[in-house]
Amino acid sequence: MGARLAVRDVSLHFGGVRVLEDVSFTVESGQIFGLVGPNGAGKTSLFNCVSGHYRPSAGSITIDDVEVVGSSPATLARQGLARTFQHPALQLRETVLENVLLGAHTRLPGGPVEWSLRLPRTVRAEKALRQEALDLLDRNGLGWAAKMRADELSHGLHKGIELCRALLTHPGLLLLDEPAAGLPHAEVEQLIETVRRVRDEDITVVIVEHNMGLISALTDRVVVLDHGRKLMEGSAAEAQADPRVIEAYIGKDAVDDAA
Template structure:
């Protein structure tokens, strides 16, 4: 199958420190792919390279065979990429619905002039997007909170808001950074069901950074394990959980606050 995302020899250096070292892998279209590893392995740094928040020192990142390495996040949205963050970046004084609608900025036709004048075609598009946003919120159990300020909801519910915001952009490639962090067991189970349904219903490829191995095992088709910025293993979640080198990497990690 064709690769929705392709990385070749991606390197990232900060002040002489190697953060990523020749990372290469393919993610097939419509796959759910896991990126795992101990603290400090380089997972979030790699996510930042893919999503345009970091520029790799060298190497290639392609979406649907289009080279995107070094592009800004705003330009990557045009290639169908959307991302959530470990700590959701929400407008806390805005309503839940208003936060979700921020994900539709690439889909609203026209430009600043037509938006400010609220021309008829702009108003129709806004109405349609609002209906889509409300449907997404209903899907993740937040429909009744659509008009509530975001700061009145818990961290776990903020994750659901951010997921809806990302989905409203109609991504082909969705990056999820620690989506299970702060969620209850029931919320994790609901999240797993939602992501599986999204993949089954549409043309969406998901890449997940996650420490919750139960979620990784339940969701992913394949995983890459990183350790000290290098690829330690590529295979299934079951293979990763039984691989001696992977087990050693996890057990040998120091209990510190090193960057993931």
């Protein structure tokens, strides 16, 4: 079963800067949920609150009814949360395969002491993880790159590598921060197929994305943020037709054009 995420009255303030203000929404198990809004709306900051990278100033966030505020990113990862980043941070000198394996050690039996002993069951489990990582790369069109160093590949491919890394942890909840940014059209189509497959494997997905084609194709429901506040919640079509949403985007564009 995919995890259920509940965000309740979350606010995030940095000094006098109000990055998020009283944001609430629920993502049901097995949904693909969109988080959209203009640049600076607070989307990445909200992901950072869910994944334990930021601590909200107020409010509650639960995953399957377990409070996550106050937990570290590592603890949440062990509890089944995985994410990708708007700006992927890979180990550039390591191979693509090694990058995908980062983080999946939590699936090995035992703990760090046992792992360092190189017991047969650890070696066997590592081998199985490696094979699974290679299969994931294959399925995402990246099998050819497994042995290449990450710094030999483009930014768009780095996003695919991060996605494989996240999936290898077998998450119940997956947060994707702008997975389509910088991808050519054909690869966006492939990404849409991948995310559908992920959902079919019983993983709840939350996507931050500016590509409304992808949001419309994939999401069951969206929340629109603007200046840290929830502007509306509904289907992608309702969001695109909502005058408040149009104004939030056009207002921002007009400001950008004038700058």
